[in-house]
Each structure stands twice: as structure tokens, then as C-alpha cells.
Amino acid sequence: xxxxxxxxxxxxxxxxxxxxxxxxxxxxxxxxxxxxxxxxxxxxxxxxxxxxxxxxxxxxxxxxxxxxxxxxxxxxxxxxxxxxxxxxxxxxxxxxxxxxxxxxxxxxxxxxxxxxxxxxxxxxxxxxxxxxxxxxxxxxxxxxxxxxxxxxxxxxxxxxxxxxxxxxxxxxxxxxxxxxxxxxxxxxxxxxxxxxxxxxxxxxxxxxxxxxxxxxxxxxxxxxxxxxxxxxxxxxxxxxxxxxxxxxxx
Ligand code: NDP
Numbered sequence: 001x002x003x004x005x006x007x008x009x010x011x012x013x014x015x016x017x018x019x020x021x022x023x024x025x026x027x028x029x030x031x032x033x034x035x036x037x038x039x040x041x042x043x044x045x046x047x048x049x050x051x052x053x054x055x056x057x058x059x060x061x062x063x064x065x066x067x068x069x070x071x072x073x074x075x076x077x078x079x080x081x082x083x084x085x086x087x088x089x090x091x092x093x094x095x096x097x098x099x100x101x102x103x104x105x106x107x108x109x110x111x112x113x114x115x116x117x118x119x120x121x122x123x124x125x126x127x128x129x130x131x132x133x134x135x136x137x138x139x140x141x142x143x144x145x146x147x148x149x150x151x152x153x154x155x156x157x158x159x160x161x162x163x164x165x166x167x168x169x170x171x172x173x174x175x176x177x178x179x180x181x182x183x184x185x186x187x188x189x190x191x192x193x194x195x196x197x198x199x200x201x202x203x204x205x206x207x208x209x210x211x212x213x214x215x216x217x218x219x220x221x222x223x224x225x226x227x228x229x230x231x232x233x234x235x236x237x238x239x240x241x242x243x244x245x246x247x248x249x250x
């Protein structure tokens with residue numbers, strides 16, 4: 001039997017700040033019990049929980065490194081103990097370690113792939129059995145416009161984000177027949193810690209290429225993820241939805 005939409009436990013990785021925090025708050029506002037997740041930012045994760053609880057929602061914070069297998073297992077165990085099997089998984093945790101490919105060290109390559117792509121695979125594998133049994137589930141992977149466009153100095157990051165699009169399609173083909181959808185969201189330039197670090201000239205040059213004439217907000221992305229997580233998106237699967245103010249058009 002499927003659970004009422006508002007009782008389905010959701011896990012948003014990397015929800016201590018940025019897009020993940022906005023997504024956790026949006027899903028909680030729609031009634032999902034929320035597993036807020038972080039790796040280092042315990043305080044900000046606790047603030048996300050407080051914000052959800054202050055608005056009348058339910059949430060717990062769990063710390064775990066998604067770049068390693070043990071961290072993923074521990075995260076899923078804690079999530080299940082808190083609210084039951086995860087019904088909505090948002091693979092949002094992500095890192096960059098930029099540099100030109102010619103000079104990129106193996107460590108920078110591996111760390112980004114392990115966190116952004118392998119972590120998403122392991123967590124998806126870990127939640128699928130229960131989703132298939134329940135005949136309802138949602139997996140949303142945070143990709144990026146750079147997966148489609150490429151970006152100099154980000155071979156590791158772009159490969160991880162393009163890998164997520166492939167993972168999304170392959171999983172969707174395996175599970176969509178049983179009520180589980182798998183989609184990706186490809187944000188463009190969104191205001192967050194990750195983009196705050198970029199030089200002002202680079203930001204100004206990006207702005208000229210965005211038809212909407214502004215950078216995105218974390219809420220712009222959260223709204224798309226929340227749509228994909230809901231019942232109304234039941235017939236959307238294997239897709240990558242751009243939230244980029246028109247930066248890329250297909
Ligand atoms: P932030 O850098 O603001 O936040 C990253 C989040 O990921 C934090 O919660 C962080 O936890 C968590 N995290 C990082 N490494 C690990 C790890 N090894 N294990 C567990 N958690 C980890 O990122 P954004 O909010 O900007 O981006 C969120 C997602 O959206 C990322 O996947 C990013 O690639 C993607 N994206 C962002 C865009 C943008 O413009 N901002 C554009 C396109 C895609 P902690 O706080 O504990 O460090």
C-alpha cells in the first residue's frame with residue numbers, strides 16, 4: 001500500500017546549506033519527515049532542522065561522508081531508524097576541486113567522483129529495495145548545466161555531473177515500471193557558497209548569457225525538486241530538467 005504523500009520520509013544529502021537546505025525546507029513544508037544531512041557543518045544542519053521544526057515539520061540531522069561506503073550505509077541506517085524507509089532521496093551533496101586537467105591530481109579527480117557520483121549511486125542502491133517493495137519512490141539527482149556544456153577547469157566535476165545524468169537514465173529504465181521515478185535537475189548559476197567563491201568578472205560574464213537576466217535562487221531549484229518528488233510527477237522519469245533561466249535550451 002502506498003503511504004499518503006505527506007508521510008513519506010525524505011532524505012536530502014548536503015542539506016546543511018545552499019540548494020540542499022532550501023530543498024529540505026521545501027519538502028518539509030509539503031509534509032515530508034526530513035532527514036537533513038551534512039558532513040562537516042553540524043551547526044548549520046541543526047539550524048535547518050530548527051527552521052523545519054519551527055514551521056511545524058519533523059526533521060533530524062545526520063552527519064556522514066557520502067564519499068565512502070561506510071558513510072552511506074550509516075546515513076541510510078540512521079534515516080531508516082528516524083522515520084522508516086526513505087521514500088524520497090535527493091542526491092544533492094556535491095563538491096568541486098577545480099583545476100586544468102593537465103595539472104589535476106588523482107586525488108582531486110577521485111574525491112569529486114566519489115562524492116558526487118559514487119555516493120549518489122550507493123545511496124540510490126540502498127533505498128531502491130524498499131521503494132520497489134512499496135511500489136512508490138522518488139530519486140532526484142542534482143546534476144548541473146556544465147554536464148551539458150562542459151566547463152574548462154572542471155574535468156572532474158563535469159564528468160561527475162554528466163555521470164549523474166547517465167545514472168539517472170539507467171536507473172529509470174530499471175525501476176520506473178514499479179512506481180519509482182528517477183530524474184535529474186540541472187541547475188544553472190544559483191546563488192550559494194559554491195558560486196559566491198567565483199571572481200566578480202566571471203559572474204558578470206555569466207550574467208550576460210542568462211536570458212532570465214538574473215542568477216537563480218536556491219528556492220528556484222527546490223521548487224523543481226519538490227515537484228519531481230510529488231505524485232503529480234508520476235509520469236516524468238529518466239529526465240534531466242534544467243533550472244537555469246534559459247542558459248541552456250534544447
Ligand atoms: P554547497 O557547497 O553550498 O553545499 C554542499 C553541500 O554538500 C553541503 O551541505 C555539504 O555539507 C555537502 N557535502 C559536501 N561534501 C560532502 C561529503 N563528502 N559527504 C556528505 N556531504 C557533503 O553546494 P550548493 O548548494 O551550491 O550545491 C548543491 C548541489 O547542486 C551540488 O551537487 C552542486 O554540484 C549542484 N549545483 C550547484 C550549482 C550552483 O550554482 N550553486 C549549479 C549546478 C549544480 P557540509 O555543509 O557539512 O560541508
